[in-house]
Amino acid sequence: MAGRPRKPAARRDLQQAALRLVRRHGYAGVTISDIARAAGVSRQTLYARWDSKAELVLHAIFEIASQPDPDLSGPEPRRVLLENFLRAIFADLSADGDTLRGLIATTLTEPGFLPVFRARFSAPREAIMLALLHDARARGELPATADPELLSDFIHGAFWYRLLNGQPLPPDLAQRIAGAVFATPAPDQSAG
Amino acid sequence: MAGRPRKPAARRDLQQAALRLVRRHGYAGVTISDIARAAGVSRQTLYARWDSKAELVLHAIFEIASQPDPDLSGPEPRRVLLENFLRAIFADLSADGDTLRGLIATTLTEPGFLPVFRARFSAPREAIMLALLHDARARGELPATADPELLSDFIHGAFWYRLLNGQPLPPDLAQRIAGAVFATPAPDQSAG
Structure with a gap:
């Protein structure tokens, strides 16, 4: 020190x-x-x-640029919480996507960095996502047969895959992902 | 030449x-x-x-170690084709996972390589997966509201994410992915 x-x-x-x-x-x-x-x-x-x-x-990314966890204490549908959380992450990645790509490259070229990255980046994000998905299943918003661990891999995987393949992360992707995970039609925006 | x-x-x-x-x-x-x-x-x-x-x-990976495309001309359920295809890919990755990680690292550190990698690796695999998922939807094995492009990102993303995070790709992951994409319980193995 x-x-x-x-x-x-x-x-x-x-x-x-x-x-x-x-x-x-x-x-x-x-x-x-x-x-x-x-x-x-x-x-x-x-x-x-x-x-x-x-x-x-x-x-720096972890302590400054991370999104707050979705609030699981309130009544909001978990599908909406997921969509808003993803929308915020994708907005962050428009600023920090290149940095995340650089960090992932470092996990691949310097194997000693992978456990550090897991502990500070991917594992905490998986924990947040799993909490949301388990909660959604407990509330009946996901079927009892839903597999939260795999759905979390689908969600993180989809945007890692797009980021690493140089593809965009548009805001409507958040809605499509939340819609596919919860497998219900998009909410009617005109209803109030 | x-x-x-x-x-x-x-x-x-x-x-x-x-x-x-x-x-x-x-x-x-x-x-x-x-x-x-x-x-x-x-x-x-x-x-x-x-x-x-x-x-x-x-x-070399593309021309020697690639799996044959799933056969969409036959009657086999597309869920089974997907599961078998993924099982074969995961078996390949037990031999070539380190090589794929090395190639992905190169796309990140040498930007000129990304378009080459997309053209020879990810884009052809996306095309195979999209053909299977569109066919499954046309046959009614996926609902009309299914989003094949996003499901393809979920599938490839899930195993890229696991591979890049140093996590295993066990054979039962193929079954879990196919089960989640088609959102039906696993087939009863004892039924004939």
């Missing part, structure tokens, strides 16, 4: 500098030295907290 | 040498020089045909 700044806010400042740079120049176009320079700290200050650029950016 | 061997079989020999090496040593552990040496040709012979190791290995 040598070199750790005394103010807790500094951690967030460093992460924000990192996110700002990768959003502007692309994940591959930014080095840890660039981030240190932009944040006005030494590379050692960054390496005291994070093992690599990938880990710093991963933590 | 300088240096192109006269016998058409040689192309396949070169591809088989490439596949054999990446299966044994891992995609990242094999260079184009290794492949040339194993095949008993010069690097120039390989570069006359393929732009890179990634392209050579991609073509």
Whole structure:
């Protein structure tokens, strides 16, 4: 912990500098030295907290750019919660899709990064999705035979697949995914 | 085309040498020089045909290790065709999963390779899956409201997601995916 700044806010400042740079120049176009320079700290200050650029950016995405969990305490149909949650994620990915692609590339080229990425990125997102889908099944919005683990793989898989194949994630994709998972026609927007 | 061997079989020999090496040593552990040496040709012979190791290995996977398309001319339920097709793909990926991860990494780190990979890998597989799903819908095995394009993304996405997250692709996953897509209980194995 040598070199750790005394103010807790500094951690967030460093992460924000990192996110700002990768959003502007692309994940591959930014080095840890660039981030240190932009944040006005030494590379050692960054390496005291994070093992690599990938880990710093991963933590920045997790702590700054993550969506709040869907609120499962209220009465809203889980299909609507899913659609809104996906819509927010896809909006984030229009800013951070290149960064996510860069992080996934790092899991593939530096195998030691995969467990870090799982722990900080995919596993928490799977847990959120599973909670929503199990809750929907318990409320009868999904049939008793529904397989939440597989549906979660379908949902995350669909947008990873599109992201990695260079295809867009338009807002109506959120509605199509929620509609297919809940296998009911789209709600009538004119009804109130 | 300088240096192109006269016998058409040689192309396949070169591809088989490439596949054999990446299966044994891992995609990242094999260079184009290794492949040339194993095949008993010069690097120039390989570069006359393929732009890179990634392209050579991609073509090898496509031409040697691809599954035959599901047979849509027969009466077999499309759910069964889907399950058997996925089972065969997952068996292939137990041999070539590391290679596919290496090729996907290359699409992320060398953007010029993504269109090549789409044209030779993902797009043809999407076309096969879409043909099966459209046929299933036309035969009434999927509801008229089914969205084949999205279901195809669900199916490919689910196993890409698992593969990229270092998770297994067990044979029963094929049955679970086919069951969820067709949303019917698993067939009774004891019935004849």
